[in-house]
Amino acid sequence: MTLSSEERNFAEQAIAAHSGGPGALLSILERVQEHHPHKYLSAEILQYIAEKTQIPLAQIYSVATFYALFNLEPQGEHTICICRGTACHTRGSRNLLERLRLELNLPEETEDGANKVSQTTPDRQYSLRTVACFGQCALAPVVEVDHAIFGHMNEQALHRELEQLEKEREL
Numbered sequence: 001m002t003l004s005s006e007e008r009n010f011a012e013q014a015i016a017a018h019s020g021g022p023g024a025l026l027s028i029l030e031r032v033q034e035h036h037p038h039k040y041l042s043a044e045i046l047q048y049i050a051e052k053t054q055i056p057l058a059q060i061y062s063v064a065t066f067y068a069l070f071n072l073e074p075q076g077e078h079t080i081c082i083c084r085g086t087a088c089h090t091r092g093s094r095n096l097l098e099r100l101r102l103e104l105n106l107p108e109e110t111e112d113g114a115n116k117v118s119q120t121t122p123d124r125q126y127s128l129r130t131v132a133c134f135g136q137c138a139l140a141p142v143v144e145v146d147h148a149i150f151g152h153m154n155e156q157a158l159h160r161e162l163e164q165l166e167k168e169r170e171l
Contacts, residue, residue: 003044010035011045015052025055025063029070038074038124068116068131076120076127078165080145085133087140092154096141099155100128103162125169 003011011032018027028049033041041064050057064070082088082097097117101108104126106119117130136142139151145161 003042003048007036007045008048011048012052015049019053025053025060026067028053029060029064033070039079040071040074043072068129071118073118074120074124076124077169078125078146079127079129080143080162081129081131081134082117083132083134083136083140083142083144084130085137085140087137088133088142091140093141093143095155096143096153096158097128097130099158100162103159104128126165 011028014028014031014035018024018031021027029041032045032049033039036042036045046060046064047057049055050060053060064072080100082093082100084093084097100106101119104121106121106128116132117128119129120127131144134142134144134149136149136151139149141151141153143150143153143158143161145165150157150161
């Protein structure tokens with residue numbers, strides 16, 4: 001797959017806007033990812049950024065894989081993140097995760113050592129992810145739906161949020 005001229009131009013603009021500043025690479029990667037319709041960083045764009053910034057590709061890849069906010073696979077139209085921190089876990093986040101897997105017809109996926117999950121429905125409508133901690137322990141269990149935080153989440157409330165997304169999709 002090759003990059004379009006529009007993708008290259010946008011990457012160059014992001015590089016020009018952020019080069020030399022603190023956290024430049026993070027800002028560049030974030031802008032480029034947000035610009036992509038499927039909210040991810042392709043191998044081609046990572047290579048292009050490496051060439052243009054003269055930052056080694058290995059370093060760029062290590063940053064993109066270290067931070068949970070970066071995606072290396074295409075994401076869904078809507079993103080649902082479930083906290084797997086201790087407080088959320090003890091208050092039922094595992095049940096919320098399993099409920100969503102069932103509702104979205106996602107297969108049981110083996111989690112890595114950090115209990116991370118990242119799955120996208122085949123129609124790319126939904127991405128289901130887990131995060132180590134949102135830092136909102138008093139609201140456990142916490143779920144983020146399209147960047148909106150919901151505390152004290154239960155299976156019924158989560159089902160209602162999913163139904164609302166479906167209704168909006170039909171409009």
